[in-house]
Amino acid sequence: MKKCLLLTILAVVISSIVNAQTDSTVVVNRKKVAVVLSGGGAKGMAHIGVLKVLERAGIPVDIVTGTSMGSIIGGLYAIGYNSHSLDSMARAQDWSYVITDKEDMSHQSLSDRKKQNTYLFSTGLTIGKRDMQAGGIIKGKNLAELFQQLCVGYADSLDFTRDLKIPFACVATNIIDNSEVDFHSGRLPQAMRASMSIPAAFSPVRIGDMVLVDGGLKNNYPADIAREMGADIIIGVTVQGAPKVSEDLGRTMSILSQIIDVNCKNKLEENLNITDLHLQVDTRGYGSASFSHAAIDTLIRRGEEEAMRHWDDIIALKQLIGIDDTFRPTILHPSRPQVMTEKQRVISYTFENMTPPAERFLKQKFHLSRKDSIDAKLEQELTTSMRVDLFYQTAECRLVPEGDGVRVILSAGNRKSVQLHAGVRYDTEEYAAVQLGLDIPLKTAVPINTDITIRLGKRLMARGELTVHPRNFTRPTLSYTFSRNDVDIYTEGDLDYNIRYNQFQAELLPFNFNLRHFEFQMGLRWDFMHYRNKLGSETSKQVTLENEHFYSYRARMNYNSEDDWYFPMRGSRFKAEYAYLTDNFAELDGKSGMSEVSANWRTSFTIGSRFTLQPMLYGRLLFGSIIPPVFGNTIGGEWFGHYVEQQMPFAGIGNMEYVDHQFVATQLQAQQRIGGNNYVLLRVAAGQQAAETKELLDHSTFIGLQAAYYYNTMFGPIGATFGYSNRTKNPYVFLNLGYEF
Numbered sequence: 001m002k003k004c005l006l007l008t009i010l011a012v013v014i015s016s017i018v019n020a021q022t023d024s025t026v027v028v029n030r031k032k033v034a035v036v037l038s039g040g041g042a043k044g045m046a047h048i049g050v051l052k053v054l055e056r057a058g059i060p061v062d063i064v065t066g067t068s069m070g071s072i073i074g075g076l077y078a079i080g081y082n083s084h085s086l087d088s089m090a091r092a093q094d095w096s097y098v099i100t101d102k103e104d105m106s107h108q109s110l111s112d113r114k115k116q117n118t119y120l121f122s123t124g125l126t127i128g129k130r131d132m133q134a135g136g137i138i139k140g141k142n143l144a145e146l147f148q149q150l151c152v153g154y155a156d157s158l159d160f161t162r163d164l165k166i167p168f169a170c171v172a173t174n175i176i177d178n179s180e181v182d183f184h185s186g187r188l189p190q191a192m193r194a195s196m197s198i199p200a201a202f203s204p205v206r207i208g209d210m211v212l213v214d215g216g217l218k219n220n221y222p223a224d225i226a227r228e229m230g231a232d233i234i235i236g237v238t239v240q241g242a243p244k245v246s247e248d249l250g251r252t253m254s255i256l257s258q259i260i261d262v263n264c265k266n267k268l269e270e271n272l273n274i275t276d277l278h279l280q281v282d283t284r285g286y287g288s289a290s291f292s293h294a295a296i297d298t299l300i301r302r303g304e305e306e307a308m309r310h311w312d313d314i315i316a317l318k319q320l321i322g323i324d325d326t327f328r329p330t331i332l333h334p335s336r337p338q339v340m341t342e343k344q345r346v347i348s349y350t351f352e353n354m355t356p357p358a359e360r361f362l363k364q365k366f367h368l369s370r371k372d373s374i375d376a377k378l379e380q381e382l383t384t385s386m387r388v389d390l391f392y393q394t395a396e397c398r399l400v401p402e403g404d405g406v407r408v409i410l411s412a413g414n415r416k417s418v419q420l421h422a423g424v425r426y427d428t429e430e431y432a433a434v435q436l437g438l439d440i441p442l443k444t445a446v447p448i449n450t451d452i453t454i455r456l457g458k459r460l461m462a463r464g465e466l467t468v469h470p471r472n473f474t475r476p477t478l479s480y481t482f483s484r485n486d487v488d489i490y491t492e493g494d495l496d497y498n499i500r501y502n503q504f505q506a507e508l509l510p511f512n513f514n515l516r517h518f519e520f521q522m523g524l525r526w527d528f529m530h531y532r533n534k535l536g537s538e539t540s541k542q543v544t545l546e547n548e549h550f551y552s553y554r555a556r557m558n559y560n561s562e563d564d565w566y567f568p569m570r571g572s573r574f575k576a577e578y579a580y581l582t583d584n585f586a587e588l589d590g591k592s593g594m595s596e597v598s599a600n601w602r603t604s605f606t607i608g609s610r611f612t613l614q615p616m617l618y619g620r621l622l623f624g625s626i627i628p629p630v631f632g633n634t635i636g637g638e639w640f641g642h643y644v645e646q647q648m649p650f651a652g653i654g655n656m657e658y659v660d661h662q663f664v665a666t667q668l669q670a671q672q673r674i675g676g677n678n679y680v681l682l683r684v685a686a687g688q689q690a691a692e693t694k695e696l697l698d699h700s701t702f703i704g705l706q707a708a709y710y711y712n713t714m715f716g717p718i719g720a721t722f723g724y725s726n727r728t729k730n731p732y733v734f735l736n737l738g739y740e741f
Helices: 002-029 041-057 069-079 083-092 110-116 141-150 188-195 223-228 252-263 268-273 293-309 311-321 356-365 376-388 693-698
Strands: 033-037 063-067 121-125 136-138 168-174 179-183 200-202 205-207 210-214 233-238 277-280 344-352 395-402 405-412 418-427 431-442 448-456 460-468 477-491 494-514 518-536 548-560 572-582 594-603 605-607 611-623 662-674 678-690 702-713 716-725 732-737
Touching: 033 041, 033 069, 033 223, 041 069, 041 083, 041 233, 041 293, 041 311, 063 069, 063 223, 069 083, 069 168, 069 188, 083 293, 110 518, 110 548, 141 188, 141 376, 141 395, 168 188, 168 223, 179 188, 188 205, 188 210, 223 233, 223 268, 233 311, 277 293, 277 311, 293 311, 344 356, 344 395, 356 376, 376 395, 376 405, 662 693, 678 693
Parallel strands: 033 063, 033 233, 063 168, 136 200, 233 277, 344 405
Antiparallel strands: 121 418, 168 179, 168 210, 205 210, 395 405, 418 431, 418 732, 431 448, 448 460, 460 477, 477 494, 494 518, 518 548, 548 572, 572 594, 594 611, 605 611, 611 662, 662 678, 678 702, 702 716, 716 732
16 A cells, blocks of 8 residues: 555656656747837727737747837736736726826715816916926826726836736836936836826826936837847837828927937837837827727727738747747736726725825725725725815825735825816807816815806806815805806897896805715805896886895705716706795895795616617796896706806707796707717707796797707817707707806
8 A cells, every 4th residue: 555655656756747847848948038019109009909919829928028008008918917808908998087187076076076077177286396296288197096006916116027927127218318217126007107208298207316208219119128138039019100201290299299209219220120020000090199999999909900910920930939839828917807896905004195184084084994995996086085185286095915915005295285277168159268266275184175266258257165174075165256247138039138237145055065976055145236237128128226135045955976077878967956035034125035946857868878868857936925036037058057047948049038937847858979979969848937836837838949969078068059949939059169167
C-alpha cells in the first residue's frame, strides 16, 4: 500500500515537472508582444475593435503602451478589462457629461437640478488663491472621477510594470521644459488623465514642479517605450486622418487641430520603423470630440474591420512570436466586474483637507457610520455633495485596498469663493436675454450659501437668496427679488394692451425640504406692485392702476423623477401649490383673502426606444370675493410661469391671454426622438374656463394643436414651434434658442 502511494506521488511530481517545463518552454521560447495605442481623442475608440481581433486570433499581449486616448484604453486593458468589457464600458458612458465639468445632479435636490438645466456655463472660482486646476476650458473633474471608478483597486501609487496584470506605460508632456514624461509608476488614474490633457481644452495635471498636458505633443505613438520595456514584437494602432491641405483650414478648431496633429508627428516615423504590424484605422468623418453613441459604435467597428483586413498578417505573427496556429493564451484579464455597480467592503473612512464640520456633514448626510460598503454610485454622490453642498472646488474619492476591503479616502481641494453661472437665450417673443448667477458660500460651521441672480432682457430681474444647508435635507431660505415686467396681453389672438410694472418680493421659507426627486416648501411672502403704466389698444381705455402690496401664506410641493429636463422618456412630474393672499396678514380689502389652488401632473409612457406619449393634466382655481388682476389666470406660451408666475402653457396659443378664475386643461404630447438629439413633438390640448367651479362644463372647450422640432444641444434646445387654437383662430410660429429662464 505504501509502495503504491509512493509511486502515485512520484508520478504526480514528475507530471508536474514535465508540465512546468512545458509551460516554461512556452513562456521562455516565445517572444514578448507589445500593443502600442496612439492618441486621437474619440477616434481612439477604434483601439477597442483592434483588441477584439487580437484576442480572437489568440495573440498574447505582454506589454501595453499608449498616449492620450490610447493611454486610457491601454491602461484599462492592463488592469483587467478585456476588449468586450471595454466595449461595454465605452457604450455605457454618457460622454456628453463625462467630458464636461457638469455636476451629477441626478441625486441632488430639484433646485440644484433646475440650475444645471438653466445655465449654459458654470465654473467655480477661488478668489485670493491661485486655482491650480485652471488652464483649460474643461477642468476634467468628471473624467478624473470616471477613471477613479474604473480603476478600483489600482488607484493608489503603483509600479505599472510589477503591479498591473500587464506591464503598462503612458506618455505626457511637461510644458515647463517641453520634455516627454513617461509614466511607469504612480497613480494610474492620474497618469491617464495627464496623458490626455489636450492643451487649452483640458486643464493640465500638476505633479510636483511639472505641468503635464497631452503626451501626443512629444510621442503620440510610443513604440520606442514598448521596445525599452522588452518587447520583441510590436503591434501598433494609429487613428490619425489624412494630412490636411490649406482648403481644410478655414475654421479656428481646424487650425488648432492641425497644430496638434503636426506636433504629434514627433518620433512617428522612427516608431513606425520598429513596428512589426501597423494598423492604420480609417477614421474619416470623425474628430477628437466625436463621442456620440453612433460615432463610438462606428469607430469600434472600423477598428475591428481594419484588423480583420490584416487577419493573415496577424496569424503569420504567431510563427514569429514562437507559437503555433492553435495556441490560445489564457486570458489573465477576464471581463472586469461591473465596477459601476459592484460593492466594496468599507474598512474605514479617511478625510483629507476637510474641516471637522464638513466631515460631520458628510457622515450624517450619508450615514457613513452605518455604511459598510461603497459602490460607484455612492462615490459619485459623495464627491458631488462635497462640491455642491460643501463648496469645495475639487473633490476626490479614492478606494485603497486594505485587508479584505477598502479604505475610503475623501480628499477635498480649496473652498470655492464664488460659483459663476451664465445663460443666454433667444426667442421670437422676448428676443435676446442673458442671465448671470453667483453662488457665494459663507465660511460658517453650518454651510450657508448666498445666491445672486441677475437677468437682462425685456424682463429685468435681480434676486438675492440666502440658504442654510444643515446636515439633514431641509434648507431654510430667505430671498428678495426685484422684477421689471413688460407684458403684452392678448385677447383671442389680438394684442389688447401692454402693462409695465415693477414687482418687489420677499419670501421666507423656514420649511424647505429637498430630496432627490421631491421638495416641499412652506412659508410667508410679501409682494409690492409698482405700476408704471397700462397702455390699451384703440378699442380699450388707458387705465391707471394704483400701487398695492400683499402678504401671502404659501405651501408648495414639487416632485420630478423625469430622466431629462426638456425631453424626458421616463418618469413623472407633479407640482401643486396653495396660497392664501391678504393685504394685512388676515384679510384682503376688508374681506376674506383670496385662495389659490394650482397643480400640474405629467408622466411618460415610452413605446419602443424612441417614441414617448406624455399625458398632462393641469389647472388653477381662484376663490374669493376679490381677485387682484395681477394674480389672475393667464394661458399661452411654452412653459409654466415663464413671463408671470401664474402663466399656464396651452398648445396653439403663443401669446399670453387672461382667462376666467377657474381654469383646467389636459394635454397629450407625442415625442419622437430621431437620431441622437433630434426631437419631433406633437401636442393636442383641451381647456375649460369659468367664473365658478360648478360652471366649468357649461362653456365651450378650447382646443389647441401644436407641432415642434427641436435639436438638443450643449447650448440648450434649439428649434421651432407651430400652433393653432380655436380661441385665437390664428396660426403662430415660435423660435427658441437656448435653455428656458
